[in-house]
Amino acid sequence: MKDKVAALLTEALDRLIEDGLLDASQKKPVHVENTKDPTHGDLATNVAMMHAKAAGMPPRVLAEHIIKALPASPDIVSTDIAGPGFINLTLAQDAAFAPVLQCLDQGEAYGHQQTTDEAWQVEYVSANPTGPLHVGHGRGAAYGATLVNLLKARGHRVEAEYYVNDAGRQMNILAVSVYLRYLEVLGEPIVFPRAGYQGEYIETLGQTLHTQAGTSLHHSYALISQHLPADDEAHQDAYIDALIQQVKEMLGDQWMRPFQLALQSILDDIHADLGDFGAHFDQWFSEYSLVESGAIESAIETLKQGGHLYTKDGALWFRSTDFGDDKDRVVRRDNGETTYFASDIAYIANKFARGFDRIIYIWGADHHGYIVRIKAAAQALGFDPERIIIRLVQFANLYRDGERLQMSTRSGSFVTLRSLREEVGRDACRYFYVMRKADQHLDFDLSLATSETKDNPVYYIQYAHARICRVFEGLADAPYDADRGRANITALTHQDELDLATAIGRYPETVMKAADSLEAHVLCYYLQELAADFHRWYNGTRLLVDDLDTRDARLTLAQAVRVVLHNGLTLLGVSAPQSM
């Protein structure tokens, strides 16, 4: 409807241009918006104010000319000039209810746009497979999964991807941690390294390794630890690297056993965890595959050809400062190993090679320093950095009964995403994580998330949905007649009913806006408002009245509200219960 009205206004502007009141070069796009105040009609536009200067007349005078030039339309009942020069438009009654019928015609597809033919990739979570996901990963997971849904609804082709960091030093630390626990099972008097991975799951993996391998991987801990440096605060990194080196040498080919076991089982766990959370991935992309395929070397070679690399202090550097970075970055260390950043370069090249129009990265906010260098790398490789979109997700603070929960990741005492889901449920989890703008801090109130009151937005919205479902039960005497409802819908005159119709009409543009701006929270706010509109109506107006024309008209409206609530909640990954 907005588009229709905008088209009419554009036509009016064209007429004014013909009449010489306005210069064609001064024409600006027409913007039509919903009014906040019902006394301002249904739609409003600021075209008169936008063009006042160019036309050389006061906005209100220009507004009069525009209205005079406005082509007649059955949709528009009246126009009005208000305030500094707004043109307010009131829509015809049946036009106001048109979205309701459209919503019911389209059902689950309502709010979904036509296919755009744009290919998008959303990479999210991508947590190191060194342990179970914790609550810090939850927000990225919820946000990413919702974004995937929104972009699909927007009409884009979307591929969701998880980047598996299975090639770095952290994985070696993990493997050696598991191996030590394995030795422990065999009765070796080990001393666990400070920098090793703590946590029960490591011990469990050690036991599993024992079950699978028996004593075949047994080496004396005394021999292993023979020539290691001191494991104190200052040297813990050197210590664990030496330990890894030692164990690797002693195990030889067998080194991959603890490594693979740890990687595989943790990845399986993450996979299952995310699946239960409603976060699904089309692709689990292995960093190691970039090493194996030679992609890293060839990316470095490409940069070298382009003259973007130089050697200093025995290391190989990428001149990222040419592309706006603060300092240059190392791609190959003096010990010959490539850096994590080198993998990232190969990875971005791989993404571009796969032909995505838009490449979205969702990162924790602590990674914001990497934005510039990734884009720099893309540019140096000859790709358009504009196609890379990086969204940062701020951390969430958990509160229970007003008290902030402390979490430490390394000690192994962190709150896992799974335990959070068990406590508050998937629905509340998904909703609370995305209800705020992603790049802002979030206070996640566990007490509120589990409360069954209107204060809890999840229950509030779900309750509206359940209420509608219940109304439709028990109509056996006089079944709901959809045709009768549709035929009589324009006879509904309560302000609450008009408000609901307008709100339903705003749903598709809300989804579109959320998708285009990559801001999932606007959908949450929308659904809360729609639920509030419904509750207000429900409280003040009885739906099941004796007059069947009115009753079915109201049921039709309620049904449309239900469809929108259902569709919106589905995009958020939240269930829409029939009863509560």
Add this chain to the structure above:
RNA sequence: GCGCCUGUAGCUCAACCGGAUAGAGCAACGGCCUUCUAAGCCGUAGGUUGCAGGUUCGAUUCCUGCCAGGCGUGCCA
């Protein structure tokens, strides 16, 4: 020091990319259940949009400076 982000009601947050009288929820106070789920609704009160300038018909929004907070600033991942 430099870079990025944030600052709106007592609290947690919105504000349709510059629009009309800045909106919700919580907390506070006062009302509404013999009628479709009170897991709900209605009302009252609450503001110098961090501060100071600038841009223009018009600024919470854009620009500059200052103040306060957060994050980042590895040959870690």
